[in-house]
Amino acid sequence: MILVRELTKVYGQTLAVDHISFEVPKGQIVGFLGPNGAGKSTTLKILTCYLPPTSGGATVNGFDIFHQSEQVRENLGYLPENVPLYTEMKVTEYLDFRGRLRKMPRIERQRRIDYVLERCWLNPVRHKTIGHLSKGYRQRVGLADALLHNPAVLILDEPTVGLDPAQIRETRKLIKDLAGHHTVVLSTHILPEVEATCDRAIIIAGGKIVAQGSPDELRASRRLTARVLVECRGPRAEVEAALVRVSGVSKVEILDGEAGDSKSLTAALRAKDGYDIREEVARTIIQHGWPLREIRLEHATLEEFFVQVTANQAMARAS
Amino acid sequence: MKRATTIARRELTSYFYSPIAYVAMSVFLLACAFTFWDDFQPGEIAGMRNLFNWMVWLLVSVVPLLSMGLLAQEWASGTIESLMTAPVAETDVVMGKFLGSFVFFLVMLAPTVLYVGILAIYATPRMDFGPIRSGYLGVILVGGLFISIGLFCSSLTRSQIVAAVATAAVLFAITIVPWWASGKLLSQTWVTVLNQTVFKRYTDFSRGIIDSGHLAFFILSTAVFLFLTTKVLESRRWK
Numbered sequence: 001m002i003l004v005r006e007l008t009k010v011y012g013q014t015l016a017v018d019h020i021s022f023e024v025p026k027g028q029i030v031g032f033l034g035p036n037g038a039g040k041s042t043t044l045k046i047l048t049c050y051l052p053p054t055s056g057g058a059t060v061n062g063f064d065i066f067h068q069s070e071q072v073r074e075n076l077g078y079l080p081e082n083v084p085l086y087t088e089m090k091v092t093e094y095l096d097f098r099g100r101l102r103k104m105p106r107i108e109r110q111r112r113i114d115y116v117l118e119r120c121w122l123n124p125v126r127h128k129t130i131g132h133l134s135k136g137y138r139q140r141v142g143l144a145d146a147l148l149h150n151p152a153v154l155i156l157d158e159p160t161v162g163l164d165p166a167q168i169r170e171t172r173k174l175i176k177d178l179a180g181h182h183t184v185v186l187s188t189h190i191l192p193e194v195e196a197t198c199d200r201a202i203i204i205a206g207g208k209i210v211a212q213g214s215p216d217e218l219r220a221s222r223r224l225t226a227r228v229l230v231e232c233r234g235p236r237a238e239v240e241a242a243l244v245r246v247s248g249v250s251k252v253e254i255l256d257g258e259a260g261d262s263k264s265l266t267a268a269l270r271a272k273d274g275y276d277i278r279e280e281v282a283r284t285i286i287q288h289g290w291p292l293r294e295i296r297l298e299h300a301t302l303e304e305f306f307v308q309v310t311a312n313q314a315m316a317r318a319s
Numbered sequence: 320m321k322r323a324t325t326i327a328r329r330e331l332t333s334y335f336y337s338p339i340a341y342v343a344m345s346v347f348l349l350a351c352a353f354t355f356w357d358d359f360q361p362g363e364i365a366g367m368r369n370l371f372n373w374m375v376w377l378l379v380s381v382v383p384l385l386s387m388g389l390l391a392q393e394w395a396s397g398t399i400e401s402l403m404t405a406p407v408a409e410t411d412v413v414m415g416k417f418l419g420s421f422v423f424f425l426v427m428l429a430p431t432v433l434y435v436g437i438l439a440i441y442a443t444p445r446m447d448f449g450p451i452r453s454g455y456l457g458v459i460l461v462g463g464l465f466i467s468i469g470l471f472c473s474s475l476t477r478s479q480i481v482a483a484v485a486t487a488a489v490l491f492a493i494t495i496v497p498w499w500a501s502g503k504l505l506s507q508t509w510v511t512v513l514n515q516t517v518f519k520r521y522t523d524f525s526r527g528i529i530d531s532g533h534l535a536f537f538i539l540s541t542a543v544f545l546f547l548t549t550k551v552l553e554s555r556r557w558k
Contacts, residue, residue, distance in 0.1 A: 082397060
């Protein structure tokens with residue numbers, strides 16, 4: 001559905017996007033993830049034909065973004081970052097204008113406007129002036145506009161920025177519902193968003209793709225195995241020595257400053273593949289007579305992964 | 320073309336939501352009314368030549384107010400991005416903006432037709448409509464050119480103030496400066512140069528002369544500025 005080949009964008013002296021290639025199959029939701037200034041928005045602007053690439057190319061829905069820009073734009077709904085809208089217009093008036101721009105026939109336009117107003121929970125404000133709406137409602141007006149012509153591809157640049165938690169949940173649900181019928185590319189720098197909504201994540205940093213895959217694959221790819229956190233009271237060196245001897249433990253790390261008071265300590269243990277070390281660890285600590293305060297399995301998060309890959313990228317750039 | 324008219328309609332409607340358009344319109348109509356009042360005396364010629372000349376002077380300050388936001392506001396608010404990512408061509412946007420603004424200008428001009436009626440009633444024995452028709456044609460052509468210059472200036476900046484000042488400066492240079500210079504003793508070269516400007520060409524219209532050269536000048540130069548504006552819009556692709 002979306003095919004990107006060696007896409008590069010240079011602004012003056014700055015390399016914003018550096019030879020990126022990826023593919024989005026039909027009906028998938030792909031999250032474009034990266035720190036601020038990583039090149040997410042630039043890539044999306046190129047896909048929507050707003051900016052041309054410096055080199056490389058892409059096809060959206062089988063149409064080339066450079067040579068068939070009009071067909072690409074006909075089949076695409078775009079929610080730009082910061083949701084620019086004509087503030088003096090009323091919600092329905094604006095959607096009607098957008099529908100006319102897309103040459104939708106009157107009856108269909110009316111039907112689709114009613115549908116998107118319903119779908120984006122805009123009915124209470126349909127006759128209000130956009131300038132008087134809250135950020136959350138404006139975001140939904142932008143989303144309604146992107147959905148208006150029932151496009152095959154939806155490109156959403158930070159769709160949940162500035163929304164309150166309830167609205168974020170609703171918007172994510174809406175986006176999830178759209179998958180299947182629409183191919184969705186959304187950008188975000190919020191990790192849980194990708195874990196909550198996307199089938200696949202593409203992590204971009206410094207204009208390059210540093211990793212891609214489903215959230216599970218990404219976690220697996222870097223061997224971000226679960227850690228067991230143990231909090232107990234006891235002499236540091238002895239605790240460490242005892243824990244290393246437990247069968248199945250591959251690495252022990254004493255975390256400073258994590259424990260509640262100076263007398264207790266927290267150890268982070270990594271297990272060898274296939275071992276559940278929790279019971280053995282608990283027994284060892286009790287046998288030594290050290291009071292055990294907490295023992296807990298910590299799942300690896302994408303966050304850890306993200307910090308790791310973007311940090312690697314930053315280090316590579318610096319060197 | 321349908322997309323251009325859609326954009327023109329939106330532009331025209333948005334004028335009626337903005338206080339600045341009402342201010343511009345009121346200033347223009349009030350100033351026209353005073354000029355007419357002044358000229359409308361027993362024994363005077365039943366014509367509107369003086370009023371037409373004044374209208375062009377007024378347009379030098381009123382058109383920048385109407386045109387400043389046309390594209391500058393789109394750049395500033397970012398709406399240009401949603402506009403250009405719809406299946407719309409640059410020419411649609413430029414023609415739409417121009418038409419919307421031009422129609423608003425015609426609406427602003429329309430009430431002055433009332434004066435023609437008043438003159439027709441009081442003129443004795445009969446009134447000569449020729450110079451009035453050509454005068455209106457002249458004002459409309461000048462309005463079109465001024466708006467296209469304003470649209471061009473508005474495409475160059477994100478700031479409406481900068482757009483307005485730049486437009487006013489250009490209009491001043493092609494209209495008021497030549498008028499001022501026409502009273503001076505100048506070399507033949509300068510006279511030829513100044514005769515190419517809006518002021519001289521426009522004055523002929525208000526005197527009842529429709530010169531095809533003048534007609535072509537206004538239409539072509541309007542087209543040139545619209546073309547340049549299209550290029551500015553496209554230029555985001557060259558960066």
